[in-house]
Amino acid sequence: MSVSLSAFVRGLPKAELHLHIEGTLEPELMFELAARNGVALPYADIEAVRRAYDFANLQEFLDLYYAGAQVLRTQRDFHDLAMAYFRRLHADGGVHAEIFFDPQTHTERGIPFATVVEGLLSAIAEAERTLGVTCGLILSFLRHLSEEQAFETLREAEPWLDKFIGVGLDSSELGHPPSKFARVFAEVRRRGLKVLAHAGEEGPPEYVHEALDILHVDRIDHGNRALEDATLVTRLAREGMTLTVCPLSNLKLCVVRDLHDHPMKRMLDLGLRATINSDDPAYFGGYLLANYVETARAVNLSRYDLIQLARNSFTGSFLPAADVARHLAEIDAYAAQNPGELVAS
Numbered sequence: 634m635s636v637s638l639s640a641f642v643r644g645l646p647k648a649e650l651h652l653h654i655e656g657t658l659e660p661e662l663m664f665e666l667a668a669r670n671g672v673a674l675p676y677a678d679i680e681a682v683r684r685a686y687d688f689a690n691l692q693e694f695l696d697l698y699y700a701g702a703q704v705l706r707t708q709r710d711f712h713d714l715a716m717a718y719f720r721r722l723h724a725d726g727g728v729h730a731e732i733f734f735d736p737q738t739h740t741e742r743g744i745p746f747a748t749v750v751e752g753l754l755s756a757i758a759e760a761e762r763t764l765g766v767t768c769g770l771i772l773s774f775l776r777h778l779s780e781e782q783a784f785e786t787l788r789e790a791e792p793w794l795d796k797f798i799g800v801g802l803d804s805s806e807l808g809h810p811p812s813k814f815a816r817v818f819a820e821v822r823r824r825g826l827k828v829l830a831h832a833g834e835e836g837p838p839e840y841v842h843e844a845l846d847i848l849h850v851d852r853i854d855h856g857n858r859a860l861e862d863a864t865l866v867t868r869l870a871r872e873g874m875t876l877t878v879c880p881l882s883n884l885k886l887c888v889v890r891d892l893h894d895h896p897m898k899r900m901l902d903l904g905l906r907a908t909i910n911s912d913d914p915a916y917f918g919g920y921l922l923a924n925y926v927e928t929a930r931a932v933n934l935s936r937y938d939l940i941q942l943a944r945n946s947f948t949g950s951f952l953p954a955a956d957v958a959r960h961l962a963e964i965d966a967y968a969a970q971n972p973g974e975l976v977a978s
């Protein structure tokens with residue numbers, strides 16, 4: 634008996650741990666919100682938006698990502714954006730997500746912090762009620778801004794701090810090492826929140842060391858370039874540190890030249906707790922399922938690898954231990970009920 638790769642992965646219970654909600658803005662919704670809010674777009678039509686998504690590096694993407702976010706203005710916009718993502722996650726067999734949002738992208742242009750958070754929180758409640766998908770929210774600081782601005786954002790976030798599961802660090806990596814934010818993340822940890830940082834996407838292994846030793850992160854987002862440092866790899870494996878890897882993002886941002894060169898298989902074989910995620914799927918050409926399936930085909934992930942990746946997505950999550958155990962048991966039951974060999978379709 635054999636089973637198709639995509640059907641097997643769709644049915645496998647999975648969590649998504651690296652997803653920027655602003656990066657799920659599909660061109661269709663961008664146009665709809667631009668019309669709703671009277672915002673002018675620099676594109677003639679939806680095809681022109683898609684043609685513009687041709688990036689040589691992280692910064693070229695970020696320039697369009699921040700421009701696209703300008704159409705998000707009301708609580709309803711943030712709600713609709715997040716609900717569209719939850720529906721796609723559900724269709725891909727995702728059951729849990731831990732998603733980033735970038736408040737500074739919005740507060741800097743006069744959108745109140747409350748508008749952003751309340752829109753996202755209402756969608757999270759609706760997704761749980763209507764789809765059975767659970768979701769935790771991660772506030773993310775923009776690292777191209779100053780540490781003082783991150784402190785100011787933390788002060789603005791004060792009324793909602795108990796609604797967040799963690800605080801992350803994203804945006805332009807090169808020239809903005811984790812150490813730039815040492816004091817603000819010490820304060821975040823003092824508040825009992827989990828700490829995450831994008832590190833080793835474009836930045837050197839030293840940035841991963843800093844994320845571990847100076848920010849004391851609970852997860853590393855990306856982490857690809859850690860593979861250049863054998864001592865670091867040994868440490869990450871020994872400590873069971875989760876890496877939230879994003880294969881189609883890596884391809885679109887030229888972190889890898891070809892998906893066949895992607896280090897996912899190597900990461901798993903090295904004993905790293907790697908996970909597969911979609912990062913900014915509206916910009917990078919695929920949601921969670923596409924990331925699993927295209928990576929599996931490109932680097933020959935086995936049935937065992939795919940099950941391990943799904944397991945890692947829960948053991949690496951910030952869910953309570955009882956929920957992690959329940960999801961792991963669901964994966965085991967699914968694997969037992971679907972024992973066939975996988976065929977690449």
Ligand code: HPA
Pocket residue numbers: 653656691698803804805806831834882912913
């Ligand atoms: N890297 C850094 N910052 C980001 C990304 C990313 O992949 N996506 C959205 N902000």
Ligand code: ZN
Pocket residue numbers: 651652653803831854912
């Ligand atoms: Zn990211």
